[in-house]
Amino acid sequence: MKNLIPTLLERRSVKYSTIPLLFLIVLSGCQSSDQEPTPAPAPAPTAAESTPKIGFSALTLTNPFFKIIADKMVESGREAGYEVIVVSGDQDVNRQTAQIEDFIVQGVAAIVLNPCDSRAVGTAIQKANAAGIPVFTNDIKFDGDEGSVVCHIATDNYQGGRLAGEAMVRLIGESGGKVAVIDYPDVESCQLRVKGFREVIDEHNEQPGAAQISVATVLNGRGARDAGHAAARDAIQAHPDLAAIFAINDPSALGARVALEDAGKEDQVPIIGFDGALEGKRAIRDGLIVCDPIQFPDRMGSMTIDMITRYFDGDDVPEEILIESALYYKEDAERDPELASDSQ
Numbered sequence: 096m097k098n099l100i101p102t103l104l105e106r107r108s109v110k111y112s113t114i115p116l117l118f119l120i121v122l123s124g125c126q127s128s129d130q131e132p133t134p135a136p137a138p139a140p141t142a143a144e145s146t147p148k149i150g151f152s153a154l155t156l157t158n159p160f161f162k163i164i165a166d167k168m169v170e171s172g173r174e175a176g177y178e179v180i181v182v183s184g185d186q187d188v189n190r191q192t193a194q195i196e197d198f199i200v201q202g203v204a205a206i207v208l209n210p211c212d213s214r215a216v217g218t219a220i221q222k223a224n225a226a227g228i229p230v231f232t233n234d235i236k237f238d239g240d241e242g243s244v245v246c247h248i249a250t251d252n253y254q255g256g257r258l259a260g261e262a263m264v265r266l267i268g269e270s271g272g273k274v275a276v277i278d279y280p281d282v283e284s285c286q287l288r289v290k291g292f293r294e295v296i297d298e299h300n301e302q303p304g305a306a307q308i309s310v311a312t313v314l315n316g317r318g319a320r321d322a323g324h325a326a327a328r329d330a331i332q333a334h335p336d337l338a339a340i341f342a343i344n345d346p347s348a349l350g351a352r353v354a355l356e357d358a359g360k361e362d363q364v365p366i367i368g369f370d371g372a373l374e375g376k377r378a379i380r381d382g383l384i385v386c387d388p389i390q391f392p393d394r395m396g397s398m399t400i401d402m403i404t405r406y407f408d409g410d411d412v413p414e415e416i417l418i419e420s421a422l423y424y425k426e427d428a429e430r431d432p433e434l435a436s437d438s439q
Contacts, residue, residue, distance in 0.1 A: 149179045149403060150198035152191050154209035154235060154282070156183040158318065158346055159372045160392050161209060164233060167396030168207070175404050177204070186317065188212040195219040199226045205403050209235045213283040217241030229406060233399045234392075236283040236415075246402045248395055248416045252284045255369060255388035255420035256291025259341055262367050262386050262422055263292070263308065264299045271306030272338025275330035277316035277323050277347045285318070285343040288369055292341055311337065316347035323347025327354035331364075340366045345375030345387065352383050371423050373433065380428035388420040 151168055153161040165181045172179035180203070184191035188211040198206050199222060206223050210216040213235060220242030223230050230237075233248045263274065276292070279285040296308050311334050316323035323342060331337060331354060340355075342348035348368030355361040368375055371389025378384040398416060406412045428434055 146176065146178045147204035148201065149177050149205045149207060149400075150194070150201070150203040151179055151181045151207040152184045152194045152198075152209070153181065154184055154211055154318075155186050156181070158344070159374060160344070160370050160390070161234070163372070163392040164209075164396040164399075167393045168400055171397040171400040175400055177400070177403070179400075184209070184211040186211050186319075188215045191216060192219040195223060199223055199228060203228060204407070205229050205231060207231045207233060207399055207403075208237070209233060210237050210283075212281050213238035215239075220244065229403075231399060231403060233395050234284055238283045244414075245406055246412045246414060246416065248398050248402060249284060249418070250390040250395070251417040251419050252287035253291040254417075255390070256288035256293075257295050258291075258388040258420060258422050259288065259367050259369060260292040260295025260299075262388075263339060263341060264295065266365060266367070266385060267308060267338050268299060269306060270338070271308050273309055273311035273334050273336060275327065275334065275337055275340045276310055276313040277326050277330075277340060277342040277351055278313050279318040279343055279347070280315060282318065288343050289313070308338075316342065316350065318344050318347055320346045320350040320353075323350030324354045325350075327351035328357070331355065331358050331360060337364050340364060342366060342368050344368065345370040345372050345378070345384075348384050348387075349374065349378060352378070371420075376423065376428050376431060376434055377437065379423060379425055380431075380434060382425065386422055386424045389423040390420055391418055394418055 149172055151165060153165055156162050156165065169179045169181065182194050184194065191211045195206060206228055210232060216237065217239030218241055220230050220237060224242050229245045231246050232244050236247050236249060237244050276289055278289055293310060296310065299305055300307050312330050314326035314330055316326040323346060327340060327350065340351050342351050345368050348366050351366055355364050365385045368384045368387045371387045375387050379386060395418060402412050
């Protein structure tokens with residue numbers, strides 16, 4: 096095909112060179128002096144140019160929960176006429192800041208974040224604001240004042256934390272005992288989970304004659320399996336009489352489970368997790384975790400795209416949308432269609 100291009104150009108050059116000069120003069124003279132020349136039509140935009148982009152920086156894509164959010168955003172975005180670009184912040188606010196700056200350079204229509212640090216990401220959000228790019232968050236809320244977010248879509252993490260507290264009271268409320276909390280304090284959603292959890296425990300302890308449940312230690316498991324394992328190992332060593340563990344998500348809960356198995360205490364120290372991702376549901380079905388307040392990440396992803404669409408349509412968009420969680424036990428897993436054909 097490349098060899099044909101010079102030939103066509105040469106033919107076109109020859110063709111125009113043979114037109115008599117007088118004809119060209121006459122042709123130009125036929126145009127009315129008071130008539131503007133008709134401009135050439137602008138080239139039609141390509142598909143890539145006509146599709147607005149949304150940049151999504153997830154907290155981490157190694158956690159299935161955030162992968163579900165991302166996948167649902169891509170699917171819902173495509174249906175709404177957007178291309179969703181997904182990157183992983185890998186729990187590193189500096190990396191996420193660089194990703195936001197790259198989105199700005201790309202000229203995306205909107206940016207969506209799971210903030211890797213609920214406060215420190217503010218400077219990058221402020222840069223997006225200055226570039227005229229609206230910012231949305233889901234699951235993890237921006238908790239700073241340097242920038243502004245149009246809308247936050249998340250689980251009602253405080254309500255979910257209270258559900259976890261209620262489950263813990265049912266679990267060890269009659270006997271009482273020490274509880275370890277595997278936290279992720281850098282993240283606002285986890286702060287709310289622990290807040291709700293502790294409030295219910297405190298309310299239980301205030302009841303006349305109640306067996307006391309004490310939060311013996313709160314350790315940072317960073318929402319990850321390895322760090323959750325290390326945190327639980329430290330808690331077991333410091334408190335050999337530990338009665339139970341509350342972990343702020345499934346990966347840290349499963350890491351805690353391995354630590355208990357290593358110590359030979361898996362039958363003595365029950366675990367309550369949080370999330371309800373597929374691996375968490377399997378763990379509940381198999382008796383590795385007692386229960387979870389479960390989230391609905393697919394709903395979170397589709398609703399994020401819906402809020403972005405409403406924003407660009409000029410409709411009112413609420414500052415925050417909270418989706419209630421629900422407790423999920425072994426009996427729920429046994430009738431869960433998602434696990435019905437699961438051979439694992």
